[in-house]
Amino acid sequence: MPTHMGYPGVYIEELPSSVRTIASVTTSVTAFVGHTRRGPLNRPVRVTSFADFERRFGGLTARSALSYAVHQFFGNGGALAVIVRVAKAGTGQDACVTLRSTEGRSECPVLEVHAKEPGTWGSGLRVAVDHDTPASDRTFNLHILDARGGARESFTGLSMDAGHGRYVETVVDAGSSLVRVKVLDEDRPDPSGTVSKPFAAQLPALDVELKVKIGEVEREFTLFEPDRDGEPPGDVTELALLLERKLRALPDAPGRHAFAGAEVTAFGRRLQVVAGSVDPDDVVRFVGECANDLGLEASVNPPVFPLEGGADGDPPGPRDLIGSEGGKTGVQALRDVDDVNLLALPELSAYESTEDMVTVLSAAGRLCEERRIFLLVDSPSTWGSVDAARAGIGAFEPVRSNHAGLYFPHLQLTDPLTGRLRSFPPSGAVAGVIARTDGERGVWKAPAGTEARLAGVRSLTVRLTDRENGLLNPLGVNCLRTFPVVGPLVWGARTLEGADALDSEWKYVPVRRLALHVEESLYRGLQWVVFEPNDDQLWQQIRLKASAYLNDLFRQGAFKGGTPREAYFVKCDKDTTTDADIARGVVNVVIGIAPVKPAEFVIVRIQQFAGQFDLS
Structure with missing residues (x-):
């Protein structure tokens, strides 16, 4: 009834339906x-x-x-x-790589990256790290590439602090379908590729000759040419764009993409230079006195860190x-x-x-x-x-x-x-x-x-x-x-x-499969009966719901017989559930079905006849 009736008139209230149906479950999963x-x-x-x-x-x-x-x-x-x-x-093993850090102390392992699942497939995973985040002095980004399957994942703004909202173990383990990680130390992992020393607020002279080596390929170029490059870069970000453009213009070795796909990123007052390759051997090295003056030899790592040791x-x-x-x-x-x-x-x-x-x-x-x-x-x-x-x-x-x-x-x-x-x-x-x-x-x-x-x-x-x-x-x-x-x-x-x-x-x-289908459907469809009052009203509802479900199967051709009475029956009354059953909290439902059996043997009898039929 309505909770409050304050005036004479008509009140409307929506009531939940008491209809409970028995739905057919799957058959071929x-x-x-x-x-x-x-x-x-x-x-x-x-x-x-x-x-x-x-x-x-x-x-x-x-x-x-x-x-x-x-x-x-x-x-x-x-x-x-x-x-x-x-x-x-004991035969499977997941691939793994240990990332290291040189921040504030001698080189030490800080983060283990494991393939999510055992197998040699994990040896095709590659990991890249950069510090290009809003908090570039404390957080880092982690990128995972499946070199064989092509899948890529990126996790940004990660922290090695367990109290941080972007704690690396929590974020990566929950979000990655390729890897899981384990923190070994509180320091961040070093970025992949070559990382420069911090640049001063005033950039040094940039019209210098640089020599860069990726793998066995060595190239020379002029970093800044006023006649071609226009205005000199005013900050580290513009310097990153200039260096990236220069590297990508250099000729590659046949079939390689190390120079053409090179990426230069600015974070804080530093530059990170990464070869455009997933080959760990394609390390970017700047050599010569000018490179030292610019601080481009501060930290040299592979462009990606490969996972190794996976075994099926x-x-x-x-x-x-x-x-x-x-x-x-x-x-x-x-x-x-x-x-x-x-x-x-x-x-x-x-x-x-x-x-x-x-x-x-x-x-x-x-x-x-x-x-x-x-x-x-x-x-x-x-x-x-x-x-x-x-x-x-x-x-x-x-x-x-x-x-x-x-x-x-x-x-x-x-x-x-x-x-x-x-x-x-x-x-x-x-x-x-x-x-x-x-x-x-x-x-x-x-x-x-x-x-x-x-x-x-x-x-x-x-x-x-x-x-x-x-x-x-x-x-x-x-x-x-x-x-x-x-x-x-x-x-x-x-x-x-x-x-x-x-x-x-x-x-x-x-x-057999029809019986299993009926059993599972009734098992799930009658869960609502549990803890209901065990009386005539409940028995009637059970009979109605079970009969409706079986009648639907009968109309689809699951049972033999010309009428529902010949195809199935449902009994749930005082004959199936005695007073002793009620006292024990038991309701008994008896269901019978007449399944259609396959025509396994087809017999055709042919008989000769003599004379002629009158077809008139």
Whole structure:
């Protein structure tokens, strides 16, 4: 009611809606766990395209089966992936450089700059320092360049004082995607390049001959020529512009840009001269008596400070992939990630030991059951024939689960790095096909058949016939086939529990994935029920909300049956929730669905007939 009614009339008050809907969750967000060129270790990162993956994880590399799987995922229709970079324990190392200072004391290390993540990529980073700030006697600027990737970052007005608002550790660690820093001493790092001594208020005579050397290239020039340069510079800033113009006019060595891109900056009463190069050897040196008179030899450093010592971690072993639940490493890093529906471990197929492969799959399978994720299992690379597959499938008995599906054989694609044909595990491409199918038809449609084409695939490592397919399908192996005109495609939709001998109700991949989708949607959509009064009114609301959600799926074709009554039911009343349940704070909701199962075997009967039909 209105809080105050002071006059006779009509009062209007807006009330919050009591309608609570159950929304469908995602169905095809795929997590990839394994080795990459770069990226944060054991930390899930979402990527929305392969270009995004290249920026965050370094793109394709021959040592990373995961990188190719992600490439195939997006190439086959995938839209969103979660990447967890894992490396063999103790093998990765981040690149580093230590910046030094000569302010007020003998040279000493003051600032360590580390690559944000381990890997040889960090050895391509370059750091530059200047003191061109409003408080040029106390603060400094830090510039980071990725010489290989082209990314640049700049942080201005930094201080080495922990109490300053622009404290270097706080600003850089929070804002940089390339580096992190560690303060070793309170002094500022020296600027990069050549820094002059402070000029007096009255500039010295500038019509002098200077000799400058960058690397092995030496040039001479006249600093100020009245006939050409007009009025002499009146302050240090104008002197900086004059010197920069003179340096850029000097001829470079063939293919170099050291002189042409030179930069001269004025800060305070000093000049900083930096070669236009990211080569640390391109040090600017002014030589001769005139250079000494002008004070251009005060401090000489490289134009950039290179990070060194980065090392890629070795591909992870079984223990690294399994990870630690407490430390959230390996596949366990996915425990805190919402909206992951599929899991791929493309590096497992290259393991020589099937026992190691099964050990990792066992841990991954337990995670999938807890988090309602479906696991895509690559067949071992050693399965080079149907007989090898039939003989090897027995090793997977300990991990036969309705939360996993196994795909055979491997794919043959052109390697973008070499241009040669190469075999790859199929999980990445299959995940892309699943994502495409979910988007076009729905999670209840089997990701198999003539619509489930494998884009970019040239051929398969084993070409299967109908009879050979018939030997593997009853064992719960999803076959990849090549058909005329259509090309390579997925031709199986069974879970690992889908072997005929097991007679499981979760035999088919779409049935299992539809149930996971419904479970997760109801789990999230009914969170509001917690702590509500456990009475008839609550039970009625639960029935209405759950029925509305299931009816929407029914209209889209997710369930069989001609009417909603035949497709699903929702029960939540005094029969499902007794007085004893209410006393314990429990409300029981019973939901049943009739999922559509795929037409795995199509039988066409043809019969001859004699005589003629009367078509009149």
